[in-house]
Amino acid sequence: MSTQTAPARPAPARPAAGLPLAVRDSTTMLRRNLLHARRYPSLTLNLLLTPVMLLLLFVYIFGDTMSAGMGGGADRSAYIAYLVPGLLLMTIGSTTIGSAVSVATDMTEGIIARFRTMAIHRGSVLIGHVVGSVLQCVMSVILVGVVAVAIGFRSTDATALEWLAAFGLLVLFATALTWIAVGMGLSSPNAEAASNSAMPLIFLPLISSAFVPVHAMPGWFQPIAEYQPFTPAIETLRGLLLGTEIGHNGWLAVTWSLALAALGYFWSKSLFDRAADRR
Amino acid sequence: MPASVMPTSSRGDGSQSSAAVSAVGLRKSYGDKTVLDGIDLRIPAGSVFALLGPNGAGKTTTVQILSTLISADGGQAQVAGHDLSADPQAVRAAIGVTGQFSAVDGLITGEENMLLMADLHHLPRREGRRVAAELLERFDLTEAAKKPAATYSGGMKRRLDIAMTLVGDPRIIFLDEPTTGLDPRARHNMWQIIRDLVTGGVTVFLTTQYLEEADELADRIAVLHDGRIAAEGSAEELKRLIPGGHIRLRFTDPAAYRSAATELTEATRDDEALALHIPSDGSQRELRSILDWLEAAGIEADELTVHTPDLDDVFFALTSSSSNESSRGVTEPGSSVNEPKEKAR
Numbered sequence: 001m002s003t004q005t006a007p008a009r010p011a012p013a014r015p016a017a018g019l020p021l022a023v024r025d026s027t028t029m030l031r032r033n034l035l036h037a038r039r040y041p042s043l044t045l046n047l048l049l050t051p052v053m054l055l056l057l058f059v060y061i062f063g064d065t066m067s068a069g070m071g072g073g074a075d076r077s078a079y080i081a082y083l084v085p086g087l088l089l090m091t092i093g094s095t096t097i098g099s100a101v102s103v104a105t106d107m108t109e110g111i112i113a114r115f116r117t118m119a120i121h122r123g124s125v126l127i128g129h130v131v132g133s134v135l136q137c138v139m140s141v142i143l144v145g146v147v148a149v150a151i152g153f154r155s156t157d158a159t160a161l162e163w164l165a166a167f168g169l170l171v172l173f174a175t176a177l178t179w180i181a182v183g184m185g186l187s188s189p190n191a192e193a194a195s196n197s198a199m200p201l202i203f204l205p206l207i208s209s210a211f212v213p214v215h216a217m218p219g220w221f222q223p224i225a226e227y228q229p230f231t232p233a234i235e236t237l238r239g240l241l242l243g244t245e246i247g248h249n250g251w252l253a254v255t256w257s258l259a260l261a262a263l264g265y266f267w268s269k270s271l272f273d274r275a276a277d278r279r
Numbered sequence: 280m281p282a283s284v285m286p287t288s289s290r291g292d293g294s295q296s297s298a299a300v301s302a303v304g305l306r307k308s309y310g311d312k313t314v315l316d317g318i319d320l321r322i323p324a325g326s327v328f329a330l331l332g333p334n335g336a337g338k339t340t341t342v343q344i345l346s347t348l349i350s351a352d353g354g355q356a357q358v359a360g361h362d363l364s365a366d367p368q369a370v371r372a373a374i375g376v377t378g379q380f381s382a383v384d385g386l387i388t389g390e391e392n393m394l395l396m397a398d399l400h401h402l403p404r405r406e407g408r409r410v411a412a413e414l415l416e417r418f419d420l421t422e423a424a425k426k427p428a429a430t431y432s433g434g435m436k437r438r439l440d441i442a443m444t445l446v447g448d449p450r451i452i453f454l455d456e457p458t459t460g461l462d463p464r465a466r467h468n469m470w471q472i473i474r475d476l477v478t479g480g481v482t483v484f485l486t487t488q489y490l491e492e493a494d495e496l497a498d499r500i501a502v503l504h505d506g507r508i509a510a511e512g513s514a515e516e517l518k519r520l521i522p523g524g525h526i527r528l529r530f531t532d533p534a535a536y537r538s539a540a541t542e543l544t545e546a547t548r549d550d551e552a553l554a555l556h557i558p559s560d561g562s563q564r565e566l567r568s569i570l571d572w573l574e575a576a577g578i579e580a581d582e583l584t585v586h587t588p589d590l591d592d593v594f595f596a597l598t599s600s601s602s603n604e605s606s607r608g609v610t611e612p613g614s615s616v617n618e619p620k621e622k623a624r
Contacts, residue, residue: 028395031398036387110378113378
C-alpha cells in the first residue's frame with residue numbers, strides 16, 4: 001500500500017517474557033484494583049464494620065461476663081487483651097470476603113475476556129487481586145487495631161522482632177485466606193453467591209479461640225476449635241503481642257497458611273484457566 | 280505441523296496475497312452440541328471480512344477461537360502468521376478484540392480505561408497518555424473522559440471499547456457484532472469507524488446478523504450456518520444466491536383466504552398465517568400491475584407487505600440448496616421454522 005492516512009505508530013516491542021512482564025502487568029492490575037477500592041470504599045468499610053462492632057459488643061456489653069468466665073480474677077481490660085488478637089485475624093477473614101465478591105463481580109465483566117486476548121502475563125489479573133486484597137487487609141487490621149488501642153488494648157511485652165513477626169504472620173495469613181477467597185469468587189457465578197460461599201471466612205473465627213479459650217468449650221468440640229486455621233494463628237499472635245505460650249501453634253499457623261495459600265493458588269489458577277471455555 | 284497451504288504473512292506489509300487469518304477445519308463442540316463443524320477461512324491482510332449468521336450459528340465461538348480466548352477441538356489456524364496453539368502470545372500481540380459484550384471497566388473512567396490499556400501494552404507513560412488522549416478525541420469521548428464508563432450510553436461504551444482495542448495498534452481487529460443493540464445513528468457512526476480503520480491498512484474480522492451491515496462494510500462475506508460455512512463470496516456474489524422478493528397478502532377471514540388462494544395459482548400458500556406470497560421484484564411498475572389485477576379479481580387482503588430479500592432469504596437459499604442430503608433444510612419459504620421477516624413499505 002502506497003499511502004496511509006495516518007502514520008502508523010511503531011509496533012510495540014514484543015513484551016519480554018518471564019518475571020519482568022509478570023511484575024509489570026501485576027502492578028498494573030493492582031493499580032486497577034486499588035482504584036476500584038478507592039472509588040467504591042463502601043464494600044470494604046461494610047466488612048470492616050463487623051469486627052469493630054464485635055469488638056465493642058464483646059468488650060462493653062458482654063465484657064464483664066466474659067472476663068468473669070475466664071477465671072483467675074480477670075477484669076475487662078484482661079478480656080480486651082484476650083479478644084484483640086482474634087479480632088485482628090477476624091478482620092482479615094472479613095476483608096477477604098470482599099475479595100471473593102470483587103473477583104466474582106470482575107469475572108462477569110467483559111473486560112476479563114479482553115485481558116485474556118492481550119499479550120499480558122496470564123496470572124496478573126489474579127495476582128493483582130491478591131496483592132490488592134492483602135494491602136486492604138493490612139489497612140483494615142491497622143484501623144481495627146487503632147480502635148482496639150483507643151478502648152484500652154496494650155501490647156504488654158512485644159519486642160520489635162515480635163512486632164515484625166506479628167506483622168509477618170498477619171500478611172501470611174491474609175495471603176492464604178485471599179487465595180482461598182479468590183477461588184471462592186472464581187467458582188461463584190455472581191457477587192451474591194460469592195459472598196455466601198465466603199461465609200466460612202467470617203464464621204470460622206467465631207468457633208476459634210478468638211472469644212473464649214478452647215478449653216472452655218464442650219469436649220467433643222475442642223479438637224475442631226483447636227486445629228482449625230484461625231486458632232493457631234490467633235494463639236501465635238497472642239503469644240507475640242502478649243507473651244502467652246505459643247507452643248506448637250507457631251508452626252501450625254505457618255503450615256496452615258502455606259497450605260491454604262497453595263491450595264487457593266492452584267484452585268484459583270485452574271478455575272481461571274478453565275473459565276474461558278465455560279459457557 | 281504448520282499449515283503448508285497458506286503463505287504466511289511476513290510482516291503486515293498489506294500485500295493482497297498474504298493472509299491475515301487462515302484456518303483449516305476448525306471444530307468446536309460443547310458436550311454433545313457441535314458448534315463449529317469444520318470451518319475453513321482465508322482472509323487477506325488489509326481486507327474486511329464479515330462472518331454472517333443468526334444467533335447460535337457459531338460466530339462468537341469462531342471469534343473466541345481465533346482471538347485465543349478458547350481453544351478449538353480440531354483443525355488449525357494462523358493469525359498474523361502465528362499458529363494459534365503454538366504461539367498464542369504472539370497472536371495476542373498482533374490482534375485487538377472487541378467482544379459482543381462491552382469489555383470496558385465500568386467502575387473506572389473512560390480515560391482510566393485507556394491508560395490501563397496503555398500500561399498493559401507497556402507503552403511508556405508519556406506515550407500512553409498521548410495515545411489515550413488521541414483516541415478519546417478521535418472517538419468523540421474527550422468530554423466524557425473523566426466520567427465512570429458505567430454511566431456511558433450504549434454507543435459511547437462501544438466507542439470506548441473500540442478505542443481501547445486500538446491502543447496497542449493491532450494489525451488485525453476482531454469485532455463481534457459491533458452494532459448489535461445500537462440505535463441507528465450509533466450504528467452508522469460505528470460503520471464509519473470501521474471504514475476508517477480499513478483505510479489505515481488494518482484487517483477487520485467482524486461478525487454480524489445483518490446482511491445490510493456485511494454489505495456495507497465487507498469485502499468478503501461468509502455465511503455461517505449450523506457450524507459450517509454455507510457460502511462465501513462478495514456481497515454481490517451472495518445476493519445472486521437469493522431468490523427475488525415477493526408480495527405478501529394476509530387475510531383474516533379464512534373464506535376470503537381460500538377463495539384468493541384458488542384464484543392466485545402462482546402464489547405460495549401459508550395456510551397457517553392465512554397468507555399468500557406472490558413473487559415480485561418489488562418495483563413500482565410490478566406492484567401497480569399486481570394491485571390492478573387483485574382489484575380486477577375482487578381480492579381484498581387485510582394486509583399487504585412488500586418483502587425484500589434479507590438474511591433469511593439467504594439462509595433459505597443456502598440451506599435448501601446445499602443440504603438436500605440432510606433433513607435440516609427448510610424447503611419452502613413461509614413454512615413454520617424460519618418465518619421470513621417482512622418489511623412494510
